[in-house]
Amino acid sequence: MKSLLTFRALFASQSKGFLLALLLSLITLAAGVALLGTSGWFITSAALTTAGLAFNLFVPSSLVRAFSFIRILARYGERLVGHDATLRLLADLRGWLFARLFPRLPLSDRSLRHGDLVSRLTADVDALDTAFLVAIGPVAAAVLIGGSLTGVLAWLLPSAALLYGLCFAAAVLMVPAGLVLISRRAGRDVVTRAADARASVLDGIEGHADLTVFGVLGLAQAGFVDTSKRLSQAKGRLATLTGIAAFGVQALAAIALAGSIYLGLAAFSAGSVDGPVLAGLLLAIMGSFEASNAIVRSVGKLTTSMAAAERLTDIAESPLRVVDPAMPAELPADTTITLTDVTFGYGGPPVLSNLDLTVKPGEHVAIIGPSGIGKSSLLTLLLRLADPQLGTISLGGAPLATLQQSDIHASMALLSQDSPLFNDTIRANLLIAREDADDDALWSALTAAGIADFVRALPGGLDTLIGEGGRTVSTGQARRLCLARVLLSNASILLLDEPTTGLDRTAELAFFETLRVAARGRTVIVVTHAAIPEGTMDRVLTMRNGMLG
Structure with a gap:
C-alpha cells in the first residue's frame, strides 16, 4: 500500500473526475437499493390491499420507473466519467514514470531484462490505473450506502439495524482487508510471473534465429510453457482466495438477511412494522450487498495494482547515475x-x-x-x-x-x-x-x-x-x-x-x-x-x- 500511496498526487490531479464517478456510483447503488425496496413495498401492498380501484398505483409505479431510469443513466455516466478520468490518469502515470526514468538511463540494475522493463512500462502502468475504478471507488460508495441503509433500519426496524450494520461492515471492510493481506503474495506472483512470460516471448522473438540454428528452440519453448504454467498457478491461487472471500461475503449477506427476516417477523407480530414496509426493507438489504460483491471481485485487481506500484517505484526511485550540482556554474563560451x-x-x-x-x-x-x-x-x-x-x-x-x-x-x-x-x-x-x-x-x-x-x-x-x-x-x-x-x-x-x-x-x-x-x-x-x-x-x-x- 505504501508504494501505491506514492502516486496519490497523480490520483489527486484527477480528483474531480473520480469524485464525480464516485457520486454517480453512489447514485447507481442507491437507485438500485431504492428500486428493490420500492418494488417490494409496492407488490406487497398491492397484494394485501382491500381498497380495490381506490389503491394508488400511479405514484409507486412511477417511482419504480424513475429509479430504473436513474440507475441506468447513473451507471452509464459513472462508466463514462470514470474511464475518462482513468485514461487521463494513465497519461499522467506514463509522464511521471518517463520523467523519472530518463535521468536514470541506462539503468544501473543490469539484472533488469529488456522484456521486464517493457512489462513495467506497459502492463504495470495499466494495472495501476485501474486502482480507483475497481477498488477505491466501490469501497467508498458501499460504505455510504451501507451507512445510509443502517440509518433507515434504525428508524423503521431498529432490532435489525445492528445486525445488518455489523454484517455489512464486515462484508465491505473486513473481508476485503483480509483478502488484501492474504493475497498480497499471490498478487505479486501474478505480476512478476506475467512479466517473466512477456520477457520470455520477447527473448524468443529476438533470438529466434539463433535458437533455431543451435537446435534449442524446443528447449526455449519448454521454458516458456513452464513460465506460463507458473503464471497460471499464481492466477489460480489468486482466484481461489477471491472465491473464498466472495463466499464469506455471501455468507454475511445470508446472515444479515435471515436475521433481519427473523427480527422483522417478530417486529411485525408486535405491530411495530407493517408487512409492505418489511418486504421493502428485506429487498433493500439484498440489493445493498450488490456493492460488497463488486468489492471482492475488485480486491484481486487491487493486489496486482499494489505489486505493480512496487515494481514501478523500484525503477523510478533507483539511484541517479549523475546528479546536477546544487549551485551550477555558467556554461563557458569557450568550448575547449x-x-x-x-x-x-x-x-x-x-x-x-x-x-x-x-x-x-x-x-x-x-x-x-x-x-x-x-x-x-x-x-x-x-x-x-x-x-x-x-x-x-x-x-x-x-x-x-x-x-x-x-x-x-x-x-x-x-x-x-x-x-x-x-x-x-x-x-x-x-x-x-x-x-x-x-x-x-x-x-x-x-x-x-x-x-x-x-x-x-x-x-x-x-x-x-x-x-x-x-x-x-x-x-x-x-x-x-x-x-x-x-x-x-x-x-x-x-x-x-x-x-x-x-x-x-x-x-x-x-x-x-x-x-x-x-x-x-x-x-x-x-x-x-x-x-x-x-x-x-x-x-x-x-x-x-x-x-x-
Whole structure:
C-alpha cells in the first residue's frame, strides 16, 4: 500500500473526475437499493390491499420507473466519467514514470531484462490505473450506502439495524482487508510471473534465429510453457482466495438477511412494522450487498495494482547515475574540451586508464580502434551520462561536474550507431533537434548532409512518412537523415559514435567527406573502427588499453 500511496498526487490531479464517478456510483447503488425496496413495498401492498380501484398505483409505479431510469443513466455516466478520468490518469502515470526514468538511463540494475522493463512500462502502468475504478471507488460508495441503509433500519426496524450494520461492515471492510493481506503474495506472483512470460516471448522473438540454428528452440519453448504454467498457478491461487472471500461475503449477506427476516417477523407480530414496509426493507438489504460483491471481485485487481506500484517505484526511485550540482556554474563560451588523467570502468577492470586529451574549438578529431576498447565510453563521459572514477573532464576550463546537464547537452549533439528514426515524417524527425526550425533551416541541414535531393524527390517531401526505424529508406539515407538532425541542432560540439555502421566503403567515404564540409566551424569527435579517409579529420588518434596514442 505504501508504494501505491506514492502516486496519490497523480490520483489527486484527477480528483474531480473520480469524485464525480464516485457520486454517480453512489447514485447507481442507491437507485438500485431504492428500486428493490420500492418494488417490494409496492407488490406487497398491492397484494394485501382491500381498497380495490381506490389503491394508488400511479405514484409507486412511477417511482419504480424513475429509479430504473436513474440507475441506468447513473451507471452509464459513472462508466463514462470514470474511464475518462482513468485514461487521463494513465497519461499522467506514463509522464511521471518517463520523467523519472530518463535521468536514470541506462539503468544501473543490469539484472533488469529488456522484456521486464517493457512489462513495467506497459502492463504495470495499466494495472495501476485501474486502482480507483475497481477498488477505491466501490469501497467508498458501499460504505455510504451501507451507512445510509443502517440509518433507515434504525428508524423503521431498529432490532435489525445492528445486525445488518455489523454484517455489512464486515462484508465491505473486513473481508476485503483480509483478502488484501492474504493475497498480497499471490498478487505479486501474478505480476512478476506475467512479466517473466512477456520477457520470455520477447527473448524468443529476438533470438529466434539463433535458437533455431543451435537446435534449442524446443528447449526455449519448454521454458516458456513452464513460465506460463507458473503464471497460471499464481492466477489460480489468486482466484481461489477471491472465491473464498466472495463466499464469506455471501455468507454475511445470508446472515444479515435471515436475521433481519427473523427480527422483522417478530417486529411485525408486535405491530411495530407493517408487512409492505418489511418486504421493502428485506429487498433493500439484498440489493445493498450488490456493492460488497463488486468489492471482492475488485480486491484481486487491487493486489496486482499494489505489486505493480512496487515494481514501478523500484525503477523510478533507483539511484541517479549523475546528479546536477546544487549551485551550477555558467556554461563557458569557450568550448575547449580537456580530459586529464581520466579513469573509468563499469565495476570491473577500467576501460579507460589515465587518459589525457585536449580538443580545441572547431577541431575535427577521430578516435579509432577495435570495438569494445572504450571509445563509446569516452563519449558517455563527455555527455556526462556517467562520471569518471578518477580524473577530470572540463569544458572551457569548467569541470563538467559543476555544470548543469541540460547546458552540457545543449552544447553537444550525439549521432550514435543506433540513432533512431521514428515512425513519423521527415520533418518531425528533424525537429527533434530544434523544434523552432523553419523550412529553410530544415532544407539547409538536409543539403549539408547530402540528402536534400533525395527528400525533394519524395512525393510528400518533408512530410513523407519514413516508417518505424526508417524502414522505407536505405541504411545510407537513414544515416544522412540522422546527420541532418545533428547538424540542425545549435550544438557547437558534435559527437559521432560509429556513424558509418552498416555502410559499404563507398558510402563510408562519402559520409566522412560530407561531414568534413557540413561540420566546418564546429568541434567534431568521431569514434569508429573504420579507416578514416585522408584529409577528412584534423587528427586521428588510436585507442589502446584505455589510452590514446
